[in-house]
Each structure stands twice: as structure tokens, then as C-alpha cells.
Amino acid sequence: MKHICTEICQTCLQRCTKCNECKYFCEFHKDKKVKSGHVSQCKTCVSQRLKIHYQGNKEKILDRVKQYTEDNKEQIKEYQKYWHNTNRDKKIKHNKKYRNNHREQISQQKRQYFEQNKEYILARNKKWRQANPDKVRLYVNERRVRWASAEGSFTEQEWLAVCENQDYKCFDCGVEGKLTIGHIVPLIRGGSNYISNIIAQCKPCNSKQGIKIHDRLGN
Numbered sequence: 001m002k003h004i005c006t007e008i009c010q011t012c013l014q015r016c017t018k019c020n021e022c023k024y025f026c027e028f029h030k031d032k033k034v035k036s037g038h039v040s041q042c043k044t045c046v047s048q049r050l051k052i053h054y055q056g057n058k059e060k061i062l063d064r065v066k067q068y069t070e071d072n073k074e075q076i077k078e079y080q081k082y083w084h085n086t087n088r089d090k091k092i093k094h095n096k097k098y099r100n101n102h103r104e105q106i107s108q109q110k111r112q113y114f115e116q117n118k119e120y121i122l123a124r125n126k127k128w129r130q131a132n133p134d135k136v137r138l139y140v141n142e143r144r145v146r147w148a149s150a151e152g153s154f155t156e157q158e159w160l161a162v163c164e165n166q167d168y169k170c171f172d173c174g175v176e177g178k179l180t181i182g183h184i185v186p187l188i189r190g191g192s193n194y195i196s197n198i199i200a201q202c203k204p205c206n207s208k209q210g211i212k213i214h215d216r217l218g219n
Contacts, residue, residue: 012025017040018045019044021042027043028042135156137159144187145187150187150191151192151193151194152194159200170201170202179201180202182205184213189211189213
């Protein structure tokens, strides 16, 4: 938008040396080295100039950036770590806004990536599940909790403490082996997902309990 410089507005306007238009200071990048506190060209002109320069020197610029990245990996990594730690809330807010504005694009990219790397992803996920059985159980349990709209949660350490208290044996039959998360009062019956409502059961005993309230409640 064009503005006409007058004696009244000279303190808040500046004329761009490129397009010769009078614009507000907010339309110029700041520069403490100059008297006005802003660069001589407006943001629009600077952007156009940089775009033209990039298009004419694309390969050279990309090579220079690549070389700089290779030579300064540790410094870049440390700075990124510092920035993420000091701008955590800002990053979360930005990522949330981006996801909300690009849902379809993100979903399409994920589907495309999965199709192109299907075997690798399935093998990686299988390997992770085998190496982290307790995390898998917690994840499956959290899905059930969301489905049942139940209250409460517990950590992996709390679940391991339950298993340890039971000597890694099923609460009902005493068999050793793979244990599943059982609820004394089932979620579907209004039970919570707090650790006080959790026992470790083998899969057959968990299935046998079904939607019944466990006998432990009366003990």
C-alpha cells in the first residue's frame, strides 16, 4: 500500500530506495547499524531480490549449504537442541497449527511414505514391539481406555512394580510368562485406569474374567 510522506508521518514512514514507495517501518527489516534503525529496502523488494539471486545461483547455494552442514554437524546439532529446549511451547504451538492446516497433505505424505517403505516399516515396528512388550501393553491399554472414556492412567514403572509384586506371575493362576493388563473393575463396568485398579493376568485368565468384576474387590 502506498503512503504520501508528510511532515506529520515522517517519523513512522520510510521511503524504499528500490521501489521508491513510502512505507511503515514494520515493512522494513531492522538494522541497528543504520541511523533509522531499518534497512533501506522494504521487505517486498528484499524478498524479490533474494529470490532472483537464489534462482540464478541455486546449485552453488545448495552446495555451500551442504558443505557448511557437513563441516558443522556438532555445532548445528547443539544449537537445534538448545533452540528446541528454550522454545518448546512455541514449537508445540507451531506444529499443532501446521497439522491443523495441512491434515490432508500430511495424511497423503504418510500413506505415500508407507507404500514406498512398507517392508522396512513393518519389520521395524515388529522389532520394536518385540523389544518393548511392556510399552506395547500400555499403548493397547490406553486405546481401550479412550474407547471406554475411563478416568486415570499409570506409568510403565508403576506397571512393572505391579508385575514385580506378583513375582511376574498371573494374579489368578500363578503361571509365569507373558502378562497382560487386567482391571479389577472392568472399564466397561465403570472401572478406572488408575494403578489401584490394575492387576497382572495371563491372557487366558484376563479373557475368562471378561466383563465380570474381579474377586479381589471383595478381598
